Amino acid sequence: MFTPIERPTETPPAPGKILSDFGPVYASSGFIGWLFAVTAPVAIILAVGSGGGLSEGQIASWIFGVFFVNGLITILFCRLYRQPLAFFWTIPGTVLVGQSLTHLTFPEVVGAYYATAVLMLVLGATGSVKRAMELVPLPIVMGMVAGVFLRFGLDLVHAVFTDVAIAAPMVAIWLLLSALPWLGRRCPPIIGALLVGGLATIVLGRFDASASLQLELIRPVLQQPAWSLAAMVELVVPLAITVLVVQNGQGIAVLKTAGHEPPINAVAVACGIGSAITALVGGVSTCLTGPTNAILVGSGERRRQYVAGIVVGILAILFGLLAPTFTRLLLNAPKSLIATLAGLAMLRVLQTAFVTAFGSRFSLGALLAFLVTVADRPLLNIGAAFWGLVCGLAISWLMERADFAPKPKS
Incomplete structure (x- = not known):
């Protein structure tokens, strides 16, 4: 039986109300939140797409989908719920897809996107999201995530040695x-790294200026899915977990800490719908973003922070429409710039993954999930991340049975 999706507690604001709530603080928060999304996370898409053998047009369409579609969802949800509900795409899922593209075709991956979208839609519409999130202990999930993210940290080290x-x-x-928070508030570290890397690239003459860089609107490349059992088994459950548990869980926690009440089931439904639409152009699954929402709730009055989310959505739509221009610009940059940018963006996330995985309960299961994922040896044509989850759960059930008992209430 379907449960009602959470309804907005207030009437959506009229355009005049949105304009009156607008201000420099919210414009700044929205711009910085958007700028974060278009730097390192886009670098990760480029790294994964290039490594997976995708064409420039396919990568541009991927970027268009995850910005344009999720920008529309962000504007809709921020207005409906009067909260800063920014949607983008799952970064762990993107890295997971990168592993899968070493032995699966892109159409098979796209087919798994659709199946993941249906699963999330059903879980959200039936109100089963919380129960589904509890099936796989978070430390084991984060052990798998740490294994997936590790190569970005290693690529960062290699880049420093090979392109000082x-x-x-x-x-x-x-x-x-x-290290200097007062300075970091004026210029976020990842954006500072991008500016310095871009400047070094220009000064050293390392930018490939042979390609045309004029403004160009997107001409989306539609992706035909292929239905592969191996891809479904390998990707659907891990992708849904990275969205609902890792990404949405982080975003919901950030918003609740700031005093908001995000609609958990409605968010899951939006992720399912958004994932199905972005899959048309090869985009990875939609999620409620943690870092961008953290930026949006970091300043201003709580009741007006939804406006900063709307700013993010508008800028995301514009960026998506110009995806070919930005894709070509970044693809012509040195590979070390992209690898360093992506690695720096992943450092804190990788740290959080390790702390969560090995901080207390299920640590042995988390360790096995990590090791199996890092080994990256597919079995039955199914990628290592899935087997990492399976092995982690199995070893915890055998060796850490007590950890499955509910925590005593303090």
Whole structure:
């Protein structure tokens, strides 16, 4: 039996009300939130797409889908619920797809996107999201996530050694802005790294200026799905977990901490619908973003923060429409710049994954999930991330049975 999706507690604001709630603080928060999304997360899409053998047109369509579609969803939800509900795409899922593209075709991956979308839609519409989130213990999930993310940390180290002139200044400015919070608030560390890396690339003459960089609107490349049992088994459950548990869980926690009440089931339904639409152009699954929402709730009055979310949505739509221009610009940059940018963006996430995985309960299961995922050896043509979850759950059930008991209430 379907349960009602959470209804907005207030009437959606009229355009005049949105304009009266608008202000420099919310414009700034929205711009910085959007700028974060178009730097390192886009670098991760480029790294995964290039490594998976996708064409420039396919990568541009992927970027168009995850910005344009999710920008529309962001505007709709921010207005309906009067909360800063920014939607983008699952970064762990993107990295997971990168592993899968080493032995699956892109149409098979797209087919798994559709199946994941249906699963999330059903879980959200039936109110089963919370129960589904409890099936796989979070430490085991994060053990798998740490295994998936590890190569980005390693690529960062390799980039520093192989291209010191570009990577080292990026790391240095990132460390400086991270170590001095008062300075980091004026220029977020990852954006500082991008600016310094771009400057070093230009000064050293490392940018490939042979390609045309004029403004170009997107001409989406529609992707035909292929239905593969191996892809379904390998990707659907892990992708749904990275969205509902890892990404949405982080975003919901950020919003609740700031005093908002995000509609959990409605968000899951939106992720399902958004994932199905972005899959048309090869985009990875939609999620409620944690980092961008954290930026949006970091300043201003709580009742007006939804406006910053609307700003993010508008800028995302514009960026998606111009995806070919930005894709070509970044693809012509040195690979070390992209690897360093993606690695720096993943450092804190990788740290959180390790702390969550090995902080207390289910640590042995988390360790096995991590090791199996890092080994990256497919079995039955199904990728290692899925087997990491399976092995982690199995070992915890055998060796850490007591950890499955509910925590005593304090």
